[in-house]
Amino acid sequence: MRIRNHVIVFLTAAILALCVVRTIRAQPQPENMQTFFDSTAFGIRIQVNATAEVGPTENITGAFSLTGQTEVYVKSINLNIFGFLNGTNRILMANVSDGDFSLNNTLRQYNFTFRVPDWVWDTTYGEIDVAHSAKYGPVTLNNDGFVFGFTMTKVTNSYLQGLEQRFNELKQLHEQLNQSYWDLERNFTALEGSVNELDNTRTVAAVLGITTVFFVATTLYSVLRKPREY
Numbered sequence: 001m002r003i004r005n006h007v008i009v010f011l012t013a014a015i016l017a018l019c020v021v022r023t024i025r026a027q028p029q030p031e032n033m034q035t036f037f038d039s040t041a042f043g044i045r046i047q048v049n050a051t052a053e054v055g056p057t058e059n060i061t062g063a064f065s066l067t068g069q070t071e072v073y074v075k076s077i078n079l080n081i082f083g084f085l086n087g088t089n090r091i092l093m094a095n096v097s098d099g100d101f102s103l104n105n106t107l108r109q110y111n112f113t114f115r116v117p118d119w120v121w122d123t124t125y126g127e128i129d130v131a132h133s134a135k136y137g138p139v140t141l142n143n144d145g146f147v148f149g150f151t152m153t154k155v156t157n158s159y160l161q162g163l164e165q166r167f168n169e170l171k172q173l174h175e176q177l178n179q180s181y182w183d184l185e186r187n188f189t190a191l192e193g194s195v196n197e198l199d200n201t202r203t204v205a206a207v208l209g210i211t212t213v214f215f216v217a218t219t220l221y222s223v224l225r226k227p228r229e230y
Contacts, residue, residue: 037126037150042141043070043134044103048079048126053154056116060153064096064110068103071135075099078129081152083120093117121157126150
């Protein structure tokens with residue numbers, strides 16, 4: 001009897017060591033789909049596939065699947081998907097819930113599609129809460145509640161990208177206006193030099209004109225004042 005109890009304890013410990021296996025993977029899938037969660041715990045395999053990347057207000061599509069690897073009874077299971085408002089405040093975007101069913105070496109899948117709310121961006125977050133039991137021959141393992149958390153779909157911050165694009169456009173416009181200003185400054189300086197040269201030319205011409213008029217007047221006066229010879 002003692003030997004049998006020791007064997008049962010040993011088998012239970014071995015099953016726990018082998019069954020509590022949790023892996024989170026990110027495997028690329030076709031059509032912008034990605035595996036974000038793939039975990040096996042106490043005879044049940046849980047997978048979450050979803051859209052890899054979306055923009056704000058776009059749809060996230062995915063599949064939440066459960067596979068029984070032995071005689072499994074699921075008391076309850078919940079998948080909550082959270083987003084981050086303004087990239088900081090966590091809000092619930094979608095929920096998939098079920099419970100009170102058997103999963104004996106079979107697959108159960110839940111498909112979901114939901115719209116990303118306004119002003120939500122950055123990496124989304126998934127959380128799975130499962131309570132179930134798994135039977136391995138004479139041994140039944142009870143799980144009163146496991147919670148798994150994992151990152152999911154990336155929501156691009158198109159608002160920030162738009163602001164950055166607008167900033168770059170304004171920066172480029174500023175550089176162009178600044179270059180135009182310096183071009184006008186150089187042209188103004190050149191024109192100012194030409195105006196100064198023109199003023200100097202006008203001054204010289206005026207002096208020359210006055211001198212010429214004075215010379216002509218003096219000459220005429222001398223001619224007219226010259227005494228006549230008889």
